[in-house]
Amino acid sequence: MSSLGTIFITGSNRGIGLEFAKQYSLKNWDVIATCRNTNKAEELIELSKNNNNLSLMDLDITNKDSVEELANKLDGKPIDILINNAAYLGPPEPQKFGQIDYNIFSESFEVNAIGPIRITEKLINNVRKSDMKKIIFLGSGAGSITQIMPPVTLYSYRASKAALHLVVNNLYHDLHSENIIVSLINPGMVDTRGFLDLKLGDPIPEHLTKMVPITLIKMIQEGKIPMITSLESVQNMMQYIDQLSIDTKPLFVNCDGTPMPW
Numbered sequence: 001m002s003s004l005g006t007i008f009i010t011g012s013n014r015g016i017g018l019e020f021a022k023q024y025s026l027k028n029w030d031v032i033a034t035c036r037n038t039n040k041a042e043e044l045i046e047l048s049k050n051n052n053n054l055s056l057m058d059l060d061i062t063n064k065d066s067v068e069e070l071a072n073k074l075d076g077k078p079i080d081i082l083i084n085n086a087a088y089l090g091p092p093e094p095q096k097f098g099q100i101d102y103n104i105f106s107e108s109f110e111v112n113a114i115g116p117i118r119i120t121e122k123l124i125n126n127v128r129k130s131d132m133k134k135i136i137f138l139g140s141g142a143g144s145i146t147q148i149m150p151p152v153t154l155y156s157y158r159a160s161k162a163a164l165h166l167v168v169n170n171l172y173h174d175l176h177s178e179n180i181i182v183s184l185i186n187p188g189m190v191d192t193r194g195f196l197d198l199k200l201g202d203p204i205p206e207h208l209t210k211m212v213p214i215t216l217i218k219m220i221q222e223g224k225i226p227m228i229t230s231l232e233s234v235q236n237m238m239q240y241i242d243q244l245s246i247d248t249k250p251l252f253v254n255c256d257g258t259p260m261p262w
């Protein structure tokens, strides 16, 4: 069976990026799965052993040399779908007002707001050469100003995602006349950390509190914030991406295509 096209994914060693790599590979796409250190990406390495349509490449989206090297290696190969998935959430405590860690704030902007446009700018000619010409960015409800409500958390992650949303909005207008499709998708509250294994009343493991604010974990545990699996989110996004056209509106949507407020 011939390939359905070429897809390029950032941050594909774990979480949603890994699920994208698995699912697109299963559906017979040529997958270029990138991450910071392919030698340590055990699940991707395992996956690539059984799927010769999956190739692994090193890419740190914050590093100019890494981006340059990757673009040179691709040597003008057409990319039908570019998925900007990689992101940095950062620990919750240093993202609270009164104790903000500005190194973490900068890192969030480097990875979440600057990195995606840096790699997209570098690979735009690869996208231009392709048949489908789709560029996808993983946005977040956490970066939606309309949706902010207490408990207010994650200053740097939220600010950097809001900045990404504006960058994507600019890019959408810039590329529209070239028939290049740009889309911003909120994957939903996706369980990439094992929250769905927590039962009501279970003690909250310390490692989870270092990743996500405890107030949010309690709301998840109580079922007040419904979470979905990576598989469910990615299957929804793939269906949506598949039917995207240059006329699709709005720009910012949930994984099932329903509109997201900015």
Ligand SMILES: NC(=O)c1ccc[n+]([C@@H]2O[C@H](COP(=O)([O-])OP(=O)(O)OC[C@H]3O[C@@H](n4cnc5c(N)ncnc54)[C@H](OP(=O)(O)O)[C@@H]3O)[C@@H](O)[C@H]2O)c1
Binding pocket: 010, 011, 012, 013, 014, 015, 016, 017, 035, 036, 037, 059, 060, 061, 062, 084, 085, 086, 087, 088, 089, 111, 115, 138, 139, 140, 141, 142, 186, 187, 188, 189, 190, 191, 192
């Ligand atoms: N999970 C959710 O509920 C949720 C909700 C809304 C939006 N999102 C968005 O959906 C996307 C995927 O989320 P996720 O939960 O799967 O994230 P995740 O589990 O935290 O994974 C993030 C990925 O980004 C990579 N990454 C970090 N810094 C990088 C850099 N400088 N260069 C290249 N890769 C880098 C990580 O690689 P390392 O392993 O090397 O760190 C990892 O592969 C993100 O854009 C996230 O903001 C997720």
